[in-house]
Amino acid sequence: MKKQLGPSDAIFPVPAALIVSGTDEDANIITLAWVGIASSTPPTIGISIRQSRYSLELIRNTGEFSVNFPDASIFKEVDYCGITTGRRRNKFKDTGFTPLASKKIKSPIIKECPYNIECRVSQEIIIGDYVHILGEILESHVDGDKADKSKRAGFDLLKINPLVYFAEAREYWTVGEKLGYGFSAGKAIKEKSKNR
Amino acid sequence: MKKQLGPSDAIFPVPAALIVSGTDEDANIITLAWVGIASSTPPTIGISIRQSRYSLELIRNTGEFSVNFPDASIFKEVDYCGITTGRRRNKFKDTGFTPLASKKIKSPIIKECPYNIECRVSQEIIIGDYVHILGEILESHVDGDKADKSKRAGFDLLKINPLVYFAEAREYWTVGEKLGYGFSAGKAIKEKSKNR
Numbered sequence: 001m002k003k004q005l006g007p008s009d010a011i012f013p014v015p016a017a018l019i020v021s022g023t024d025e026d027a028n029i030i031t032l033a034w035v036g037i038a039s040s041t042p043p044t045i046g047i048s049i050r051q052s053r054y055s056l057e058l059i060r061n062t063g064e065f066s067v068n069f070p071d072a073s074i075f076k077e078v079d080y081c082g083i084t085t086g087r088r089r090n091k092f093k094d095t096g097f098t099p100l101a102s103k104k105i106k107s108p109i110i111k112e113c114p115y116n117i118e119c120r121v122s123q124e125i126i127i128g129d130y131v132h133i134l135g136e137i138l139e140s141h142v143d144g145d146k147a148d149k150s151k152r153a154g155f156d157l158l159k160i161n162p163l164v165y166f167a168e169a170r171e172y173w174t175v176g177e178k179l180g181y182g183f184s185a186g187k188a189i190k191e192k193s194k195n196r
Numbered sequence: 197m198k199k200q201l202g203p204s205d206a207i208f209p210v211p212a213a214l215i216v217s218g219t220d221e222d223a224n225i226i227t228l229a230w231v232g233i234a235s236s237t238p239p240t241i242g243i244s245i246r247q248s249r250y251s252l253e254l255i256r257n258t259g260e261f262s263v264n265f266p267d268a269s270i271f272k273e274v275d276y277c278g279i280t281t282g283r284r285r286n287k288f289k290d291t292g293f294t295p296l297a298s299k300k301i302k303s304p305i306i307k308e309c310p311y312n313i314e315c316r317v318s319q320e321i322i323i324g325d326y327v328h329i330l331g332e333i334l335e336s337h338v339d340g341d342k343a344d345k346s347k348r349a350g351f352d353l354l355k356i357n358p359l360v361y362f363a364e365a366r367e368y369w370t371v372g373e374k375l376g377y378g379f380s381a382g383k384a385i386k387e388k389s390k391n392r
């Protein structure tokens with residue numbers, strides 16, 4: 001039996017991604033769970049941010065932002081960037097994170113995050129108290145020691161130890177074991193179905 | 197040192213969510229990784245789907261869809277629904293999934309998925325080969341034996357065993373261990389920073 005919980009924004013899993021806005025002088029970090037791919041062609045990300053947040057002002061100033069994907073080892077710093085406002089604190093200094101120059105945008109990326117993307121705003125949609133920002137992905141970066149040409153994504157997830165978040169439950173998790181491969185695990189059912 | 201991988205749609209983790217479109221008569225399932233929350237007020241989800249997919253026609257017919265979040269035990273069925281077209285196959289029959297009537301929309305939910313949401317399309321944005329569909333979340337459902345009023349989300353993630361996907365790597369994973377809590381894990385840094 002199903003139990004109804006009403007309208008809810010609980011979905012899982014989601015990233016706990018660090019969005020960097022601003023320039024070298026005023027770079028700020030915000031943690032967002034409302035992050036998803038909006039298109040593969042051209043690669044476009046959708047992030048959603050409360051209208052009241054300082055990062056929104058900075059993103060609107062430059063029309064650019066980076067999204068930085070943390071590993072599990074820095075989940076406390078990730079959480080800190082979500083519960084502190086950049087209006088009053090320098091979160092790079094407070095966390096010890098290192099800003100690195102991006103290749104195609106003015107906002108830096110975060111060295112301590114193993115995977116990073118550079119984005120340029122292509123569209124803004126206001127939904128209630130939130131702004132849904134679509135950003136074209138212009139460049140991506142991975143730590144050199146985690147890069148692996150033999151992997152489809154160009155890097156080895158096992159070496160990254162990704163951080164997994166469950167927003168509504170407010171829980172940070174690691175990943176466990178690999179179950180199988182996409183575009184492959186379902187083939188047995190496909191074969192069986194053909195003969196049905 | 198960072199290595200550049202070019203523009204890419206690799207982000208992690210993402211859900212491997214089962215979107216049900218159509219009505220009792222023509223209900224279809226598609227697996228999508230491009231799923232994220234677009235707003236919390238009102239709760240709104242963003243899903244992105246290739247313009248050529250059959251599910252897009254069905255969603256446009258009714259303006260409604262459900263999103264069903266699988267547990268790790270059914271990852272093969274999840275994969276099957278991503279590599280098969282509903283133009284030629286009945287994926288409910290092929291997977292053995294059971295359609296259950298929704299409360300507020302015409303598209304059914306999937307019984308075998310522990311968590312389900314009902315959505316009504318509020319906006320459509322075309323981005324290259326994809327359509328980014330925003331859907332207001334009208335209702336959510338959890339398996340009765342996984343509901344837990346003491347949990348913030350209204351259910352116990354440990355009982356759900358969520359499926360985690362890494363789209364660009366095409367890998368299905370389980371979750372591992374809980375590291376800590378959001379809006380809490382970062383408090384020690386906050387205290388330390390105050391005195392800096």
